[in-house]
Amino acid sequence: MSRVDQLRFIIDDIDKNIVRLFEKRMETAEKIAQYKLENNLGILNTSREEEVIESALNELYNKDYRDELEEFIKKLMEISRRVQQKRILGMGKKRIKIGFQGVEGSFGHQAAIEYFDKDAEFMEYMSFEDVFKGLLNGETDYGVLPIENSSTGSISSVYDLIGEYGFYIVGEKCLRIKQNLIGVKGASIKDIKEIYSHTQGFEQSSSFLKKHQEWKLIPYHNTAYSAKTVALSNDFTKAAIASEKAARLYNLDIIEKDINDNEHNYTRFVIISRKALEYIDTSKISVMFSIKHRAGELYKVLEGFHLNNVNMLKIESRPIKNRPWEYMFYIDFEGSLNDIDIVKSIEKIKNSSTYFKLLGNYTADKNAS
Numbered sequence: 001m002s003r004v005d006q007l008r009f010i011i012d013d014i015d016k017n018i019v020r021l022f023e024k025r026m027e028t029a030e031k032i033a034q035y036k037l038e039n040n041l042g043i044l045n046t047s048r049e050e051e052v053i054e055s056a057l058n059e060l061y062n063k064d065y066r067d068e069l070e071e072f073i074k075k076l077m078e079i080s081r082r083v084q085q086k087r088i089l090g091m092g093k094k095r096i097k098i099g100f101q102g103v104e105g106s107f108g109h110q111a112a113i114e115y116f117d118k119d120a121e122f123m124e125y126m127s128f129e130d131v132f133k134g135l136l137n138g139e140t141d142y143g144v145l146p147i148e149n150s151s152t153g154s155i156s157s158v159y160d161l162i163g164e165y166g167f168y169i170v171g172e173k174c175l176r177i178k179q180n181l182i183g184v185k186g187a188s189i190k191d192i193k194e195i196y197s198h199t200q201g202f203e204q205s206s207s208f209l210k211k212h213q214e215w216k217l218i219p220y221h222n223t224a225y226s227a228k229t230v231a232l233s234n235d236f237t238k239a240a241i242a243s244e245k246a247a248r249l250y251n252l253d254i255i256e257k258d259i260n261d262n263e264h265n266y267t268r269f270v271i272i273s274r275k276a277l278e279y280i281d282t283s284k285i286s287v288m289f290s291i292k293h294r295a296g297e298l299y300k301v302l303e304g305f306h307l308n309n310v311n312m313l314k315i316e317s318r319p320i321k322n323r324p325w326e327y328m329f330y331i332d333f334e335g336s337l338n339d340i341d342i343v344k345s346i347e348k349i350k351n352s353s354t355y356f357k358l359l360g361n362y363t364a365d366k367n368a369s
């Protein structure tokens with residue numbers, strides 16, 4: 001072994017000891033963080049840090065290393081404070097709660113899992129409105145709702161609920177939807193008499209269902225819930241239209257795969273919140289507004305998009321309750337509120353409307369346009 005190798009061998013051994021001591025020190029600092037959190041104390045304690053430096057310097061035999069040791073201990077305490085901060089934030093952070101319509105295995109559940117951290121708590125709701133109610137009374141922090149399907153169009157009840165409850169859109173998730181005919185283990189297509197699914201499941205598979213006019217269609221709240229019902233019935237004559245995941249989850253057989261009319265079948269989900277978020281990295285805006293019942297009013301709004309070179313992505317109109325033949329418009333367009341042309345287009349809408357609300361500025365899902 002060369003001299004340098006011998007010295008490196010010694011260094012390796014010293015480092016091992018340092019690592020062990022470092023771990024011990026950080027673990028102890030975390031325990032102090034716990035104490036500080038419980039006793040409402042700040043992390044930084046300057047007098048204690050001065051004490052620590054002084055006693056370390058007193059331990060030193062070779063005084064030539066004074067400055068270096070001071071630098072080292074200061075750095076160590078800086079790292080220790082960072083670890084403590086992380087620990088305190090982690091302890092203080094509550095698990096976020098996400099509401100979706102349906103049961104485990106539903107497309108809403110899948111969209112929620114893909115959009116949020118898996119550590120979040122996912123809460124099942126029976127109806128779309130129940131998701132809104134859960135958010136309103138603080139049971140959840142966010143709601144995930146389907147707003148549009150690429151084959152069957154807008155989910156109008158969700159638009160109406162957004163208008164009614166006044167929540168904000170803070171994100172979106174676009175899911176590729178594949179519908180399947182699923183039944184109890186061993187069932188075949190000849191056994192089936194009744195089909196359970198969400199109306200969206202029926203609509204998206206209408207060509208397939210036309211070939212089986214003898215089947216009775218029973219609409220349910222949710223595709224995964226239909227799968228669960230079929231599983232519980234253990235009846236060969238009942239089948240569901242739902243995802244492959246739901247089939248797996250409820251131990252059912254896939255009788256016919258991918259029965260949706262269009263191969264490119266996507267559902268866009270919106271993430272709703274009680275509060276609007278800061279506009280960081282945003283690329284899509286949603287607004288709702290109503291206008292005077294007069295010639296050219298909608299044209300004035302749309303002109304703002306053209307003049308400011310803003311790309312409109314979607315327009316939807318929904319009847320306003322108790323005001324026959326008057327409509328609420330919902331428009332999605334590309335852009336960020338940090339962009340002046342966008343702000344000008346929005347001003348134009350505001351000035352031409354009788355009611356206006358900015359629903360949100362969020363990051364577009366790349367599959368949504």
Ligand SMILES: O=C(O)C(=O)C[C@]1(C(=O)O)C=C[C@@H](O)C=C1
Nearest residue numbers: 032043044045048049077080081
């Ligand atoms: O003694 C404490 O209060 C600690 O939190 C430990 C520690 C350290 O790493 O030694 C960390 C941060 C404080 O500013 C002071 C000292």
